Amino acid sequence: MSADFKKEHINSRFSLMHAGISDDHSFADEVINGLRSEPKKISPKYFYDDNGSDLFEKICATPEYYVTRTEAAILKEHSREIAVANPGKNLVVELGSGSSIKTRYILSAFIRNTSQVTYVPIDVSQILVQSGNALLKEFEGLIVNGIIGEYEQALEIVAEVYKQPKIILFLGSSIGNFDLTYAEEFLKKISACMNKGDSLLIGFDLVKDESVLNAAYNDKQGVTAEFNMNLLRRINNEFEIMLNLNNFEHHAFFNPEKSRVEMHLVSKCDQSFSLNGSGEIKFKKNETIHTENSYKFTEKMISDLASAAGLNLQNSWKDNNNYFNLCLMGK
Ligand SMILES: C[S@@+](CC[C@H](N)C(=O)[O-])C[C@H]1O[C@@H](n2cnc3c(N)ncnc32)[C@H](O)[C@@H]1O
Structure with a gap:
Protein backbone atom coordinates (compact mmCIF):
# COMPACT_ATOMS: atom_id res chain seq x y z
CA MET A 1 0.00 0.00 0.00
CA HIS A 18 1.73 16.85 4.55
CA ALA A 19 0.66 13.47 5.86
CA GLY A 20 -2.08 11.98 7.97
CA ILE A 21 -2.30 15.02 10.22
CA SER A 22 -5.15 15.11 12.70
CA ASP A 23 -7.65 17.60 11.36
CA ASP A 24 -10.04 19.59 13.54
CA HIS A 25 -12.61 16.81 13.19
CA SER A 26 -10.38 14.10 14.70
CA PHE A 27 -9.14 16.53 17.37
CA ALA A 28 -12.80 17.11 18.31
CA ASP A 29 -13.62 13.38 18.22
CA GLU A 30 -10.57 12.40 20.26
CA VAL A 31 -11.19 15.09 22.88
CA ILE A 32 -14.85 14.16 23.26
CA ASN A 33 -14.04 10.43 23.47
CA GLY A 34 -11.18 11.08 25.90
CA LEU A 35 -13.35 13.20 28.19
CA ARG A 36 -16.06 10.58 28.16
CA SER A 37 -13.71 7.74 29.04
CA GLU A 38 -12.99 6.57 32.57
CA PRO A 39 -10.50 7.90 33.70
CA LYS A 40 -10.58 11.00 31.47
CA LYS A 41 -7.57 11.46 29.17
CA ILE A 42 -6.31 13.44 26.16
CA SER A 43 -3.29 12.47 24.05
CA PRO A 44 -0.17 14.63 24.63
CA LYS A 45 0.22 15.08 20.87
CA TYR A 46 -2.51 17.74 21.20
CA PHE A 47 -0.29 19.96 23.37
CA TYR A 48 1.55 21.12 20.28
CA ASP A 49 -0.43 23.91 18.65
CA ASP A 50 1.70 27.02 17.95
CA ASN A 51 1.40 28.25 21.52
CA GLY A 52 2.10 24.76 22.92
CA SER A 53 5.27 24.43 20.81
CA ASP A 54 6.48 27.85 22.05
CA LEU A 55 5.76 26.85 25.63
CA PHE A 56 7.66 23.57 25.19
CA GLU A 57 10.73 25.57 24.10
CA LYS A 58 10.34 27.70 27.25
CA ASP A 209 15.77 10.90 42.50
CA GLU A 210 12.07 11.72 42.81
CA SER A 211 12.74 15.28 43.91
CA VAL A 212 14.61 16.01 40.66
CA LEU A 213 11.74 14.55 38.61
CA ASN A 214 9.00 16.34 40.52
CA ALA A 215 10.83 19.67 40.23
CA ALA A 216 11.36 19.22 36.48
CA TYR A 217 7.61 18.98 35.83
CA ASN A 218 6.65 21.65 38.39
CA ASP A 219 9.04 24.48 37.52
CA LYS A 220 8.89 27.55 39.74
CA GLN A 221 8.01 29.92 36.88
CA GLY A 222 4.92 27.80 36.14
CA VAL A 223 5.80 27.22 32.46
CA THR A 224 4.97 23.49 32.57
CA ALA A 225 1.67 24.31 34.28
CA GLU A 226 0.96 26.81 31.49
CA PHE A 227 1.86 24.16 28.86
CA ASN A 228 -0.57 21.69 30.45
CA MET A 229 -3.33 24.31 30.78
CA ASN A 230 -2.79 25.26 27.12
CA LEU A 231 -4.67 22.09 26.22
CA LEU A 232 -7.81 23.67 27.72
CA ARG A 233 -7.09 26.89 25.80
CA ARG A 234 -6.83 24.81 22.62
CA ILE A 235 -10.18 23.16 23.44
CA ASN A 236 -11.71 26.62 23.95
CA ASN A 237 -10.30 27.85 20.62
CA GLU A 238 -11.16 24.81 18.54
CA PHE A 239 -14.63 24.20 20.01
CA GLU A 240 -15.34 27.93 20.33
CA ILE A 241 -16.44 27.57 23.93
CA MET A 242 -15.35 29.24 27.16
CA LEU A 243 -14.21 26.65 29.70
CA ASN A 244 -13.21 28.51 32.83
CA LEU A 245 -9.49 27.77 33.13
CA ASN A 246 -9.58 28.86 36.77
CA ASN A 247 -11.64 25.75 37.49
CA PHE A 248 -8.66 23.49 36.64
CA GLU A 249 -5.11 23.19 37.89
CA HIS A 250 -1.87 21.52 36.82
CA HIS A 251 -0.76 18.42 38.73
CA ALA A 252 2.43 16.48 37.93
CA PHE A 253 4.11 13.81 40.05
CA PHE A 254 6.41 10.80 39.79
CA ASN A 255 4.54 7.50 40.07
CA PRO A 256 7.24 5.04 41.23
CA GLU A 257 5.12 1.88 40.67
CA LYS A 258 4.74 2.78 37.00
CA SER A 259 8.17 4.44 36.64
CA ARG A 260 6.63 7.53 35.07
CA VAL A 261 5.89 11.17 35.68
CA GLU A 262 2.17 11.72 35.19
CA MET A 263 0.69 15.04 34.21
CA HIS A 264 -2.99 15.79 34.91
CA LEU A 265 -5.44 18.67 34.83
CA VAL A 266 -7.44 18.57 38.05
CA SER A 267 -10.99 19.88 38.26
CA LYS A 268 -11.17 22.20 41.29
CA CYS A 269 -14.96 21.84 41.58
CA ASP A 270 -17.95 19.84 40.38
CA GLN A 271 -18.62 21.14 36.87
CA SER A 272 -20.09 20.11 33.54
CA PHE A 273 -20.10 21.37 29.96
CA SER A 274 -20.95 20.24 26.48
CA LEU A 275 -18.63 20.16 23.45
CA ASN A 276 -20.20 20.40 19.96
CA GLY A 277 -23.47 18.87 21.17
CA SER A 278 -21.53 15.95 22.71
CA GLY A 279 -23.97 15.75 25.61
CA GLU A 280 -22.98 16.74 29.10
CA ILE A 281 -19.39 16.04 30.17
CA LYS A 282 -19.33 15.98 33.96
CA PHE A 283 -16.43 16.48 36.34
CA LYS A 284 -16.44 15.80 40.05
CA LYS A 285 -14.22 17.94 42.28
CA ASN A 286 -10.62 16.51 42.12
CA GLU A 287 -11.37 14.38 39.06
CA THR A 288 -8.54 14.67 36.54
CA ILE A 289 -7.82 14.63 32.83
CA HIS A 290 -4.66 12.56 32.35
CA THR A 291 -2.70 14.54 29.76
CA GLU A 292 0.78 12.99 29.65
CA ASN A 293 3.03 10.21 30.86
CA SER A 294 6.81 10.52 30.76
CA TYR A 295 8.26 7.10 31.48
CA LYS A 296 11.66 7.01 33.15
C1 LIG B 1 8.72 16.66 23.79
S1 LIG B 1 8.85 17.50 22.26
C2 LIG B 1 10.53 17.09 21.81
C3 LIG B 1 11.10 18.01 20.77
C4 LIG B 1 12.58 17.72 20.42
N1 LIG B 1 12.74 16.42 19.78
C5 LIG B 1 13.43 17.76 21.67
O1 LIG B 1 14.03 16.73 22.00
O2 LIG B 1 13.50 18.84 22.29
C6 LIG B 1 7.93 16.42 21.20
C7 LIG B 1 7.83 16.89 19.76
O3 LIG B 1 7.17 15.84 19.03
C8 LIG B 1 6.05 16.36 18.34
N2 LIG B 1 5.01 15.31 18.41
C9 LIG B 1 4.31 14.90 19.49
N3 LIG B 1 3.51 13.86 19.17
C10 LIG B 1 3.70 13.62 17.85
C11 LIG B 1 3.17 12.66 16.94
N4 LIG B 1 2.27 11.76 17.33
N5 LIG B 1 3.60 12.69 15.66
C12 LIG B 1 4.54 13.62 15.24
N6 LIG B 1 5.06 14.55 16.07
C13 LIG B 1 4.67 14.55 17.35
C14 LIG B 1 5.66 17.64 19.06
O4 LIG B 1 5.02 18.56 18.21
C15 LIG B 1 7.01 18.14 19.58
O5 LIG B 1 7.63 19.01 18.66
Missing part, protein backbone atom coordinates in the same frame (compact mmCIF):
# COMPACT_ATOMS: atom_id res chain seq x y z
CA SER A 2 1.46 3.37 -0.89
CA ALA A 3 1.66 6.17 1.69
CA ASP A 4 -0.70 9.10 1.27
CA PHE A 5 0.81 12.61 1.27
CA LYS A 6 0.72 16.01 -0.42
CA LYS A 7 4.01 17.63 -1.41
CA GLU A 8 4.65 21.37 -1.14
CA HIS A 9 7.71 22.91 -2.78
CA ILE A 10 9.00 25.85 -0.72
CA ASN A 11 12.31 26.55 -2.46
CA SER A 12 15.14 24.63 -4.15
CA ARG A 13 16.39 23.33 -0.75
CA PHE A 14 13.15 23.07 1.23
CA SER A 15 10.07 20.93 0.59
CA LEU A 16 7.27 19.77 2.84
CA MET A 17 5.05 16.73 2.76
CA ILE A 59 10.14 24.55 29.40
CA CYS A 60 13.45 23.42 27.88
CA ALA A 61 15.03 26.66 29.14
CA THR A 62 13.78 26.38 32.74
CA PRO A 63 16.48 25.57 35.32
CA GLU A 64 14.51 22.56 36.58
CA TYR A 65 14.05 20.81 33.20
CA TYR A 66 17.41 19.03 33.01
CA VAL A 67 16.33 16.80 30.06
CA THR A 68 17.13 19.13 27.16
CA ARG A 69 20.42 20.54 28.37
CA THR A 70 21.67 17.11 29.49
CA GLU A 71 20.90 15.47 26.15
CA ALA A 72 22.30 18.51 24.30
CA ALA A 73 25.59 18.21 26.20
CA ILE A 74 25.84 14.48 25.35
CA LEU A 75 25.13 15.26 21.67
CA LYS A 76 27.66 18.07 21.64
CA GLU A 77 30.34 15.78 23.00
CA HIS A 78 29.61 12.68 20.91
CA SER A 79 28.10 13.79 17.57
CA ARG A 80 31.43 13.50 15.78
CA GLU A 81 31.83 9.91 17.04
CA ILE A 82 28.25 9.14 15.99
CA ALA A 83 28.92 10.50 12.48
CA VAL A 84 32.13 8.48 12.22
CA ALA A 85 30.19 5.32 13.23
CA ASN A 86 27.79 6.04 10.34
CA PRO A 87 30.10 6.59 7.37
CA GLY A 88 28.62 7.56 4.01
CA LYS A 89 25.14 8.27 5.39
CA ASN A 90 23.65 11.47 4.04
CA LEU A 91 20.05 11.03 5.18
CA VAL A 92 19.04 12.15 8.68
CA VAL A 93 15.39 11.52 9.65
CA GLU A 94 14.06 12.94 12.92
CA LEU A 95 10.84 11.97 14.70
CA GLY A 96 9.24 14.83 16.69
CA SER A 97 11.92 17.30 15.62
CA GLY A 98 10.36 20.41 17.25
CA SER A 99 12.81 23.31 17.12
CA SER A 100 15.66 20.99 15.90
CA ILE A 101 18.03 22.90 18.18
CA LYS A 102 19.90 19.84 19.50
CA THR A 103 19.89 18.28 16.03
CA ARG A 104 22.38 20.94 14.92
CA TYR A 105 25.20 18.96 16.54
CA ILE A 106 24.35 15.86 14.50
CA LEU A 107 23.76 17.75 11.24
CA SER A 108 27.02 19.61 11.59
CA ALA A 109 28.97 16.37 12.22
CA PHE A 110 27.31 14.53 9.30
CA ILE A 111 27.86 17.46 6.91
CA ARG A 112 31.55 17.40 7.84
CA ASN A 113 31.61 13.73 6.78
CA THR A 114 29.65 13.83 3.54
CA SER A 115 29.32 17.56 2.62
CA GLN A 116 25.64 17.30 1.63
CA VAL A 117 22.91 15.98 3.93
CA THR A 118 19.17 15.58 3.43
CA TYR A 119 17.34 16.19 6.69
CA VAL A 120 13.79 14.85 7.07
CA PRO A 121 12.25 16.40 10.21
CA ILE A 122 8.86 14.94 11.17
CA ASP A 123 6.45 16.78 13.44
CA VAL A 124 2.73 17.40 13.95
CA SER A 125 3.56 21.01 14.68
CA GLN A 126 4.03 23.81 12.14
CA ILE A 127 7.15 24.74 14.15
CA LEU A 128 8.88 22.56 11.57
CA VAL A 129 8.63 25.32 8.92
CA GLN A 130 10.36 27.88 11.12
CA SER A 131 13.04 25.45 12.30
CA GLY A 132 13.65 24.17 8.73
CA ASN A 133 14.23 27.73 7.48
CA ALA A 134 16.61 28.49 10.35
CA LEU A 135 18.67 25.35 9.60
CA LEU A 136 18.95 26.20 5.90
CA LYS A 137 20.45 29.58 6.78
CA GLU A 138 22.96 27.90 9.06
CA PHE A 139 24.05 24.92 6.92
CA GLU A 140 24.92 25.42 3.27
CA GLY A 141 25.20 21.69 2.64
CA LEU A 142 21.68 20.95 3.84
CA ILE A 143 18.45 20.03 2.07
CA VAL A 144 15.31 19.90 4.22
CA ASN A 145 12.42 17.63 3.21
CA GLY A 146 10.05 18.01 6.18
CA ILE A 147 7.02 15.85 6.88
CA ILE A 148 4.18 17.52 8.78
CA GLY A 149 2.16 14.69 10.25
CA GLU A 150 2.05 11.95 12.81
CA TYR A 151 4.94 9.59 13.44
CA GLU A 152 3.31 6.44 12.07
CA GLN A 153 2.20 7.86 8.70
CA ALA A 154 5.51 9.70 8.34
CA LEU A 155 7.48 6.47 8.88
CA GLU A 156 5.49 4.87 6.04
CA ILE A 157 6.44 7.78 3.78
CA VAL A 158 10.10 7.51 4.78
CA ALA A 159 10.12 3.77 3.99
CA GLU A 160 8.53 4.39 0.61
CA VAL A 161 10.44 7.48 -0.53
CA TYR A 162 13.99 7.09 0.83
CA LYS A 163 16.01 4.04 -0.10
CA GLN A 164 19.51 5.28 0.79
CA PRO A 165 21.27 4.43 4.11
CA LYS A 166 19.97 6.60 6.96
CA ILE A 167 20.10 7.47 10.61
CA ILE A 168 16.79 8.06 12.43
CA LEU A 169 16.77 10.34 15.48
CA PHE A 170 14.18 10.18 18.26
CA LEU A 171 15.40 12.63 20.90
CA GLY A 172 14.11 14.24 24.09
CA SER A 173 12.95 10.90 25.56
CA SER A 174 9.76 11.33 23.53
CA ILE A 175 9.60 7.49 23.53
CA GLY A 176 8.66 7.94 27.22
CA ASN A 177 5.33 9.50 26.23
CA PHE A 178 4.11 6.08 25.05
CA ASP A 179 2.98 3.39 27.45
CA LEU A 180 5.55 0.61 27.61
CA THR A 181 3.58 -1.76 25.37
CA TYR A 182 3.22 0.86 22.66
CA ALA A 183 6.86 1.95 23.10
CA GLU A 184 7.84 -1.61 22.10
CA GLU A 185 5.38 -1.62 19.20
CA PHE A 186 6.62 1.82 18.09
CA LEU A 187 10.26 0.72 18.15
CA LYS A 188 9.19 -2.23 15.97
CA LYS A 189 7.63 0.26 13.52
CA ILE A 190 10.89 2.23 13.43
CA SER A 191 12.84 -1.00 12.99
CA ALA A 192 10.52 -2.02 10.11
CA CYS A 193 11.39 1.26 8.39
CA MET A 194 15.14 0.57 8.74
CA ASN A 195 17.27 -1.41 6.29
CA LYS A 196 20.34 -3.39 7.28
CA GLY A 197 23.07 -0.88 8.23
CA ASP A 198 20.63 1.92 9.16
CA SER A 199 20.85 3.37 12.69
CA LEU A 200 18.53 4.77 15.31
CA LEU A 201 19.79 7.40 17.76
CA ILE A 202 17.32 7.53 20.61
CA GLY A 203 17.29 9.41 23.93
CA PHE A 204 15.97 7.86 27.16
CA ASP A 205 15.42 9.78 30.38
CA LEU A 206 16.63 7.59 33.25
CA VAL A 207 15.02 6.82 36.62
CA LYS A 208 16.46 9.21 39.21
CA PHE A 297 13.87 4.12 32.10
CA THR A 298 16.46 1.80 33.60
CA GLU A 299 19.23 0.45 31.37
CA LYS A 300 17.58 -2.98 31.59
CA MET A 301 14.28 -1.53 30.29
CA ILE A 302 16.20 0.04 27.38
CA SER A 303 18.03 -3.14 26.37
CA ASP A 304 14.80 -5.17 26.67
CA LEU A 305 13.02 -2.68 24.40
CA ALA A 306 15.84 -2.80 21.84
CA SER A 307 15.94 -6.59 21.68
CA ALA A 308 12.13 -6.85 21.52
CA ALA A 309 12.27 -4.57 18.45
CA GLY A 310 15.08 -6.61 16.85
CA LEU A 311 17.61 -3.77 17.25
CA ASN A 312 21.22 -4.05 18.48
CA LEU A 313 22.33 -1.60 21.10
CA GLN A 314 25.65 -0.56 19.53
CA ASN A 315 26.75 2.23 21.81
CA SER A 316 25.35 4.51 24.50
CA TRP A 317 26.41 7.65 26.33
CA LYS A 318 25.35 9.05 29.70
CA ASP A 319 26.03 12.31 31.54
CA ASN A 320 27.99 12.33 34.81
CA ASN A 321 24.80 12.45 36.92
CA ASN A 322 23.38 9.36 35.13
CA TYR A 323 20.29 11.41 34.28
CA PHE A 324 20.01 10.60 30.58
CA ASN A 325 21.06 7.84 28.18
CA LEU A 326 21.56 8.47 24.46
CA CYS A 327 21.63 5.16 22.59
CA LEU A 328 22.78 4.21 19.12
CA MET A 329 20.95 1.16 17.84
CA GLY A 330 21.50 -0.68 14.60
CA LYS A 331 19.80 -3.25 12.42
